[in-house]
Structures are given as C-alpha cells and as structure tokens.
Amino acid sequence: xxxxxxxxxxxxxxxxxxxxxxxxxxxxxxxxxxxxxxxxxxxxxxxxxxxxxxxxxxxxxxxxxxxxxxxxxxxxxxxxxxxxxxxxxxxxxxxxxxxxxxxxxxxxxxxxxxxxx
Ligand SMILES: [Zn+2]
Numbered sequence: 036x037x038x039x040x041x042x043x044x045x046x047x048x049x050x051x052x053x054x055x056x057x058x059x060x061x062x063x064x065x066x067x068x069x070x071x072x073x074x075x076x077x078x079x080x081x082x083x084x085x086x087x088x089x090x091x092x093x094x095x096x097x098x099x100x101x102x103x104x105x106x107x108x109x110x111x112x113x114x115x116x117x118x119x120x121x122x123x124x125x126x127x128x129x130x131x132x133x134x135x136x137x138x139x140x141x142x143x144x145x146x147x148x149x150x151x152x
Pocket of ligand 1 (some may be wrong): 082084
C-alpha cells in the first residue's frame with residue numbers, strides 16, 4: 036500500500052480535518068494550528084507558520100492531534116456562490132457578472148501561485 040493511502044487513513048482515523056489536492060494534503064499543524072502541507076507521496080510535511088516539520092511517523096507519535104480546521108478554499112468558493120445565488124433570487128437582481136468576476140480573481144491568483152512554485 037502506498038504512503039498516500041497511509042497518510043489519508045491517518046487523517047481520517049484521527050478525524051483531522053484536511054483537504055487533498057494531489058499531491059498536497061493540507062491540514063492544521065499539530066503544534067500551532069496553522070496551515071501545514073504534506074506531500075502525499077513522501078508524507079514529508081512542514082508548517083507554513085512555525086518551524087515544525089516531519090513525516091507521517093512524527094505525526095503518529097505525537098499524542099494529541101489538533102481539532103482545529105484549515106481554511107478550505109473549494110468549500111468556501113462553493114459557499115460564496117450559493118450565498119450570492121440566494122441573494123440574487125431574493126432581490127431579483129442578476130448577480131452572475133459578480134460571480135464571474137470573483138472566478139476571474141480566483142483564477143488570477145491560482146495562476147500567479149503556479150508561476151511561483
Ligand atoms: Zn505550526
């Protein structure tokens with residue numbers, strides 16, 4: 036079985052809220068609760084905020100995983116769209132141009148991120 040499988044099993048079993056965009060698993064750092072990122076194929080992870088890092092083994096040997104959650108951009112995007120659509124219905128105003136502008140903004144930042152990697 037792959038390391039990816041073990042890593043995802045660990046997060047599920049410990050009920051740690053994570054999200055997975057291959058090959059990166061984003062989860063709350065067990066030390067500071069900030070966003071930590073793991074490469075699923077190696078399980079090597081590091082925190083974006085504090086100096087903590089390690090692999091799946093170092094997570095497993097840590098006794099108390101955090102119950103915090105990380106910001107989930109895809110869920111947030113969906114929630115924003117639903118909210119705007121509700122407002123659109125309520126006020127009878129077509130807000131789809133606004134949603135398109137939000138999408139454009141997101142894509143702009145996604146492309147910017149990709150070029151920085
Ligand atoms: Zn941390």
